[in-house]
Amino acid sequence: MQNFLNSLHSIVGQIIPSASALPAQIWYMIGILIACIPIIAYISVVAMVWTLFERKFAGYIQVRYGPNRVGPWGLLQPLADGIKLLGKEDVIPEGADKRLFNLAPLMVFLGALLPFVALPFSEHLVIASMSAGVIFILAFEAIEVIGIIMAGWAPNSKWTLYGGMRLAAQMVAYEIPMSLCILSVVALTGTLNLGEIVKMQAGAGGIGNWLVWPWVSPFTTFAFIMFFVGGLAGTKRAPFDLPEAESELVAGFHTEYTGMRFAFFFMAEYAAMYVICAIATICFLGGWHGPFREVFAPAAGDPTIKQFLLQHMQQGTAHGGLINWANAKSLGSLLSSYVFWKPALYQIIGVAYLILKSWFLLFVMVWVRWTLPRIRIDQVLHMCLKVLLPFSLACVLGAAAQMVLADWNLVQWLMGK
Amino acid sequence: MATKRNAVAQYFANIYSAVVTTFLGMKLTARYMVSKPVTELYPEVKPQIPAGSRGLHKFIAEQCMACQQCVKICPVSCIKLEYLGRGKDSLITVYDIDYQRCLFCNLCAEVCPTEAIVLTDKWDGCSYTREGCRVHFVTPRTEQEIRAFEEEMAAKEAEKKRKAAEAAAAKAAAEAKAAEDNAAEPVKP
Numbered sequence: 001m002q003n004f005l006n007s008l009h010s011i012v013g014q015i016i017p018s019a020s021a022l023p024a025q026i027w028y029m030i031g032i033l034i035a036c037i038p039i040i041a042y043i044s045v046v047a048m049v050w051t052l053f054e055r056k057f058a059g060y061i062q063v064r065y066g067p068n069r070v071g072p073w074g075l076l077q078p079l080a081d082g083i084k085l086l087g088k089e090d091v092i093p094e095g096a097d098k099r100l101f102n103l104a105p106l107m108v109f110l111g112a113l114l115p116f117v118a119l120p121f122s123e124h125l126v127i128a129s130m131s132a133g134v135i136f137i138l139a140f141e142a143i144e145v146i147g148i149i150m151a152g153w154a155p156n157s158k159w160t161l162y163g164g165m166r167l168a169a170q171m172v173a174y175e176i177p178m179s180l181c182i183l184s185v186v187a188l189t190g191t192l193n194l195g196e197i198v199k200m201q202a203g204a205g206g207i208g209n210w211l212v213w214p215w216v217s218p219f220t221t222f223a224f225i226m227f228f229v230g231g232l233a234g235t236k237r238a239p240f241d242l243p244e245a246e247s248e249l250v251a252g253f254h255t256e257y258t259g260m261r262f263a264f265f266f267m268a269e270y271a272a273m274y275v276i277c278a279i280a281t282i283c284f285l286g287g288w289h290g291p292f293r294e295v296f297a298p299a300a301g302d303p304t305i306k307q308f309l310l311q312h313m314q315q316g317t318a319h320g321g322l323i324n325w326a327n328a329k330s331l332g333s334l335l336s337s338y339v340f341w342k343p344a345l346y347q348i349i350g351v352a353y354l355i356l357k358s359w360f361l362l363f364v365m366v367w368v369r370w371t372l373p374r375i376r377i378d379q380v381l382h383m384c385l386k387v388l389l390p391f392s393l394a395c396v397l398g399a400a401a402q403m404v405l406a407d408w409n410l411v412q413w414l415m416g417k
Numbered sequence: 418m419a420t421k422r423n424a425v426a427q428y429f430a431n432i433y434s435a436v437v438t439t440f441l442g443m444k445l446t447a448r449y450m451v452s453k454p455v456t457e458l459y460p461e462v463k464p465q466i467p468a469g470s471r472g473l474h475k476f477i478a479e480q481c482m483a484c485q486q487c488v489k490i491c492p493v494s495c496i497k498l499e500y501l502g503r504g505k506d507s508l509i510t511v512y513d514i515d516y517q518r519c520l521f522c523n524l525c526a527e528v529c530p531t532e533a534i535v536l537t538d539k540w541d542g543c544s545y546t547r548e549g550c551r552v553h554f555v556t557p558r559t560e561q562e563i564r565a566f567e568e569e570m571a572a573k574e575a576e577k578k579r580k581a582a583e584a585a586a587a588k589a590a591a592e593a594k595a596a597e598d599n600a601a602e603p604v605k606p
Contacts (some may be wrong), residue, residue, distance in 0.1 A: 061446045064456045367450075371442040387432060 003368040007306040029360040044094030048078035088259035100154035105264035107147030112268035155256035163253040177388035181227035186397035210286035215411040219398035224284040231276035238369035277361035288350030296346040481533035487525035517594035
């Protein structure tokens with residue numbers, strides 16, 4: 001983030017020389033705003049698109065078409081859903097606790113939205129590259145739990161209370177195996193920083209060194225599967241969706257919420273699903289690495305994008321600054337130089353790989369939802385405490401043993417021995 | 418009878434069967450996901466109606482002989498029939514079917530001697546009002562049509578009367594001639 005702010009400062013300083021005199025705090029705020037807008041846009045796109053994709057894939061699994069009336073392939077359906085939800089009457093049940101009722105969707109949405117601050121999209125594309133990024137993200141599940149307990153209690157209804165309590169138990173219980181699975185990864189990579197974790201999975205053609213492959217470490221293969229299952233339970237997705245069971249509790253803890261409040265819960269669910277899939281991609285599936293990306297890797301003598309732009313803007317006519325930058329000819333020569341496109345393509349391909357892998361995991365989540373029947377709440381907790389917890393502990397022990405005795409890549413170590 | 422396992426073996430067997438059945442289920446749903454959906458995309462694709470289906474009616478006024486059989490046999494009395502004249506020459510002025518009552522039981526078509534009323538395979542009729550559900554199969558006759566019909570009927574009656582009168586006159590003439598013939602012959606001694 002600091003690099004981004006410095007670059008922003010220097011580039012804008014060239015165009016508008018007076019602006020570089022602003023204090024650093026203003027630049028910080030401007031930089032944060034510019035960085036957060038694409039993230040918020042991306043979350044909205046993910047939530048909207050995956051409400052549609054879920055219904056479409058549910059349809060195709062059930063040998064029917066999903067929504068296909070509203071746009072080609074139903075692409076405008078999320079828009080129609082949004083308009084419908086905005087137009088609904090805002091009902092607060094009698095006897096409900098108004099403050100909690102209003103606050104609950106915001107808390108849940110907060111818990112789903114804030115992890116995006118630490119989620120990297122590429123080497124340089126992260127809002128805050130924290131040294132304890134993994135723990136930061138996993139901690140926000142706890143804030144979601146508070147929001148859900150509030151949502152279950154506030155409407156003054158025993159059914160929502162049942163749903164809220166069950167869900168709180170489920171989410172809190174599944175945080176443990178999920179964190180232990182991430183711990184196996186941390187044991188092998190030695191860092192909690194998400195960017196570093198991905199960096200250590202580089203090499204071997206962009207694919208071979210991912211932590212999900214058994215030849216790198218069989219313990220993290222199991223950890224991936226258990227993290228995914230734990231993620232399904234933590235985001236209350238099927239087969240663990242008893243709290244929002246449509247046929248048993250009407251809609252569980254969000255029965256009494258209508259209109260835009262319901263839309264908050266809905267979007268928070270998809271945002272949380274995306275966060276889980278993104279963590280799984282970053283920790284296990286090699287993040288933004290993939291085949292044919294290293295062609296564009298920055299070589300030693302290449303200028304960075306910032307240096308290139310500054311250099312480019314300082315050349316030219318006596319009228320520096322704004323006019324030089326807006327000159328079509330100079331812009332043309334800028335856009336047509338490979339040196340400009342190379343690092344940009346490197347980042348763009350990285351982001352594309354990350355999004356592809358996370359969306360594939362989201363697709364698997366949808367696929368599993370429409371395959372499996374619902375699990376009873378005592379079976380859910382049995383599975384967490386009696387199956388996932390012991391096995392994830394075993395994976396942590398195995399990963400730690402591997403790190404001490406062998407090395408990062410098990411097969412390479414065995415062959416080198 | 419299931420084999421009696423100890424708890425540990427049962428625990429691992431449960432985990433194994435959970436994982437295996439999950440994968441089997443996902444394979445099945447994947448196969449369904451790529452197979453062709455069975456939905457008929459109405460209204461672009463109309464459904465196939467089997468032969469002999471009973472849908473909305475079709476009434477041919479020229480064939481109807483106003484025998485009232487359909488009206489009498491309808492179990493819900495949804496047919497209204499009004500006519501001028503008699504028999505095959507009658508002019509049907511009103512033939513309504515109230516689709517709020519009609520069962521599509523086909524009795525009216527079965528009993529019609531001239532097949533003037535049949536049930537077709539047309540199924541998509543609808544209306545926003547109750548009045549629209551009472552379908553008029555005969556367009557209301559204009560004054561001229563009714564007058565023309567009545568004149569035609571009167572003409573036919575007159576024609577019949579004339580013929581009857583002619584026939585009577587011819588018969589009377591023939592009888593008179595026969596009597597004359599009989600009377601003209603002298604009685605032989």
